[in-house]
Amino acid sequence: ILKKKKRRSSLAQSVHPIFPASSSFAIAPAAMWRGGATAASASDVLRHYGWCWELSKARLRCTAASISDVLRHYGRCYWELSKARLSALVVATSGAGYVLGSGSIVDIAGLCYTCTGTMMVAASANTLNQVFEIKNDAKMRRTMRRPLPSGRISPVHAAMWATSVGAAGTTLLACKANYLAAGLAASNLILYAFVYTPLKQIHHVNTWVGAVVGAIPPLLGWAAAASEVSLNSMILPAALYFWQLPHFMALAYLCRDDYIAGGYRMLSFADPSGKRTAWVSLRNCLYMLPLGLLAYNWGLTSGWFSFEASLLTTGLTIGASSFVLDPTHKSARRMFHGSLLYLPALMAGLILHRLPNQ
Numbered sequence: 001i002l003k004k005k006k007r008r009s010s011l012a013q014s015v016h017p018i019f020p021a022s023s024s025f026a027i028a029p030a031a032m033w034r035g036g037a038t039a040a041s042a043s044d045v046l047r048h049y050g051w052c053w054e055l056s057k058a059r060l061r062c063t064a065a066s067i068s069d070v071l072r073h074y075g076r077c078y079w080e081l082s083k084a085r086l087s088a089l090v091v092a093t094s095g096a097g098y099v100l101g102s103g104s105i106v107d108i109a110g111l112c113y114t115c116t117g118t119m120m121v122a123a124s125a126n127t128l129n130q131v132f133e134i135k136n137d138a139k140m141r142r143t144m145r146r147p148l149p150s151g152r153i154s155p156v157h158a159a160m161w162a163t164s165v166g167a168a169g170t171t172l173l174a175c176k177a178n179y180l181a182a183g184l185a186a187s188n189l190i191l192y193a194f195v196y197t198p199l200k201q202i203h204h205v206n207t208w209v210g211a212v213v214g215a216i217p218p219l220l221g222w223a224a225a226a227s228e229v230s231l232n233s234m235i236l237p238a239a240l241y242f243w244q245l246p247h248f249m250a251l252a253y254l255c256r257d258d259y260i261a262g263g264y265r266m267l268s269f270a271d272p273s274g275k276r277t278a279w280v281s282l283r284n285c286l287y288m289l290p291l292g293l294l295a296y297n298w299g300l301t302s303g304w305f306s307f308e309a310s311l312l313t314t315g316l317t318i319g320a321s322s323f324v325l326d327p328t329h330k331s332a333r334r335m336f337h338g339s340l341l342y343l344p345a346l347m348a349g350l351i352l353h354r355l356p357n358q
């Protein structure tokens with residue numbers, strides 16, 4: 001009996017202090033082997049394995065949770081840096097340009113490559129714009145929660161994201177569309193990030209330069225489909241150019257104080273009454289009026305489009321006229337919301353009534 005008790009206690013000593021100190025699965029059977037198996041030690045071993053298993057599961061859960069947290073955090077930062085909603089609008093205009101520049105059959109794979117490439121280059125341009133405007137964005141209520149001013153991502157990390165996604169997007173366009181489309185995308189990135197962005201703090205002419213940037217994507221889409229640009233490829237870019245002026249003028253008027261706090265020189269900065277801002281909006285709505293007729297005359301669309309475009313543009317012009325007559329936040333907001341409806345409706349009409357590019 002004494003011998004048995006001694007053996008049990010030596011086994012207990014060899015097992016219990018070792019198990020918690022080590023997470024090795026091999027220790028328990030080794031201890032059992034040394035001490036001789038008994039019912040008590042077998043249950044200890046089973047408990048030990050159970051504990052090890054629970055520990056491994058907990059560790060795996062922790063690792064998976066932290067990996068998914070990190071991915072979610074950076075995914076969200078990339079999404080916001082890319083101004084995903086603006087980039088989606090840019091992609092829609094580029095896709096519309098692709099469809100308009102196609103013949104009777106639209107190459108769906110080519111359309112997808114063009115949209116993906118455009119999305120990537122636009123994401124890069126938008127990220128660079130934010131890298132250069134950290135201090136200004138931090139002073140504006142509209143932008144202070146963006147990833148860079150709020151410190152959720154470092155400028156170097158954001159710049160690396162911009163460089164890689166921009167290079168990948170341009171390469172995709174060069175390989176799967178053509179060099180003309182890739183060149184237009186790369187030049188537009190340079191125009192937006194390196195000309196428009198610094199100009200925002202210097203002179204209100206920046207809005208006109210920004211309008212050129214917004215007008216290039218449909219041209220890029222057309223170039224990707226047709227491998228050339230021609231006169232009738234200019235209808236949608238022209239519509240986008242003129243459309244951006246009432247759209248951004250309304251925004252600059254509505255967020256005037258915020259833009260001033262951020263150090264941006266919009267037209268509304270030098271125009272507290274809003275009269276000039278409203279006149280620029282109206283003038284550019286008027287420039288859009290003949291576009292529907294031109295699209296029909298140049299064989300881009302059927303006559304239905306010119307009818308629809310005239311109706312839509314008249315609606316926007318009425319909005320701009322009431323902004324001119326009464327430059328208040330209410331009329332500016334109405335024109336801004338009208339401009340948000342106008343563009344998708346105009347593009348839908350263009351696609352619906354397009355005549356295949358010859």
Ligand SMILES: CC(C)=CCC/C(C)=C/CC/C(C)=C/COP(=O)(O)OP(=O)(O)O
Nearest residue numbers: 090121122125185188189192210211213214
């Ligand atoms: C293919 C390619 C490169 C496309 C780029 C298209 C693009 C980024 C268009 C945006 C046009 C524009 C003037 C946005 C306003 O920027 P903002 O700086 O005034 O906006 P913010 O005040 O919100 O930062």
